[in-house]
Amino acid sequence: VARGEACARAADEGRLLLGAGASALDAVQRAVEVLEDEPLLNAGTGGALTEDGTLELDAAIMEGAQLRAGAVCALPPFRHPITIARAVLEEGRHVLYAGEGAAGFARAAGFAPARPDEMITQAARAHLANVVARRVPPRDRGTVGAVARDGQGRLAAATSTGGITGQRPGRVGDSPILGAGTYADDAWGAISCTGHGEGFMRMTLAARVLAELQAGRAPDTAAMQALLALEQRLHMRGGIIVAAPDGTFGWARTAPHMPCAWAIDDRAVGLP
Numbered sequence: 721v722a723r724g725e726a727c728a729r730a731a732d733e734g735r736l737l738l739g740a741g742a743s744a745l746d747a748v749q750r751a752v753e754v755l756e757d758e759p760l761l762n763a764g765t766g767g768a769l770t771e772d773g774t775l776e777l778d779a780a781i782m783e784g785a786q787l788r789a790g791a792v793c794a795l796p797p798f799r800h801p802i803t804i805a806r807a808v809l810e811e812g813r814h815v816l817y818a819g820e821g822a823a824g825f826a827r828a829a830g831f832a833p834a835r836p837d838e839m840i841t842q843a844a845r846a847h848l849a850n851v852v853a854r855r856v857p858p859r860d861r862g863t864v865g866a867v868a869r870d871g872q873g874r875l876a877a878a879t880s881t882g883g884i885t886g887q888r889p890g891r892v893g894d895s896p897i898l899g900a901g902t903y904a905d906d907a908w909g910a911i912s913c914t915g916h917g918e919g920f921m922r923m924t925l926a927a928r929v930l931a932e933l934q935a936g937r938a939p940d941t942a943a944m945q946a947l948l949a950l951e952q953r954l955h956m957r958g959g960i961i962v963a964a965p966d967g968t969f970g971w972a973r974t975a976p977h978m979p980c981a982w983a984i985d986d987r988a989v990g991l992p
């Protein structure tokens with residue numbers, strides 16, 4: 721329930737920004753910042769820990785008008801990785817920074833590193849201990865994402881994650897990889913994915929959703945077709961949210977849990 725409420729809060733903040741004339745890019749950034757602050761979700765504060773007990777964060781943001789994008793991966797603790805990804809997009813020199821290079825970019829852009837104990841939660845430590853002891857599988861719920869279309873018809877997508885509990889340091893998932901976990905093109909759609917990143921990268925899932933949209937499928941059908949391909953080929957599950965150029969949107973999940981929320985004009989509705 722709390723995760724669903726966080727999604728509804730994020731949708732509401734995005735809605736307010738869009739209502740005030742902000743861009744889809746601003747809306748997805750703000751929505752993901754809200755989700756990164758929710759310790760129950762696997763992004764920003766409360767994100768999954770590596771086998772060394774460290775927090776390494778991945779995030780990407782993309783806009784569909786000029787296909788500008790920014791991303792960071794294996795970023796050490798900073799409160800809002802998505803905001804740093806947005807700064808990467810705005811600077812425009814490169815698309816993706818990793819590890820210490822990403823941290824150096826962030827510091828130079830004026831972002832202050834967080835103390836690890838400000839962002840690493842007891843629950844994340846306990847989950848890591850259970851995974852290391854093989855008492856539970858490293859099943860992390862809660863990579864976060866947002867997609868939006870603004871009043872000018874511009875699309876944007878943003879995704880943020882702590883990765884997989886117990887992952888080897890330096891492991892990077894699909895979220896910051898364009899065409900795997902995140903993509904936006906005003907002509908076809910904005911896409912954000914959650915699930916086991918290895919599968920999403922191996923099958924370029926976001927690009928597959930795009931191809932389904934190009935074939936004329938509705939957003940929810942496009943998302944489900946891509947997820948069914950993932951399940952058939954690699955026996956993996958996940959969830960995808962999609963916004964389309966005509967103002968329709970959709971989502972699909974083959975994973976058992978994926979709270980999501982949507983807002984159109986002045987309505988914001990959370991879903992379990």
Ligand code: GLY
Pocket residue numbers: 863881882883884892893894895901913914915916917918
């Ligand atoms: N989908 C997030 C990850 O695998 O890192």
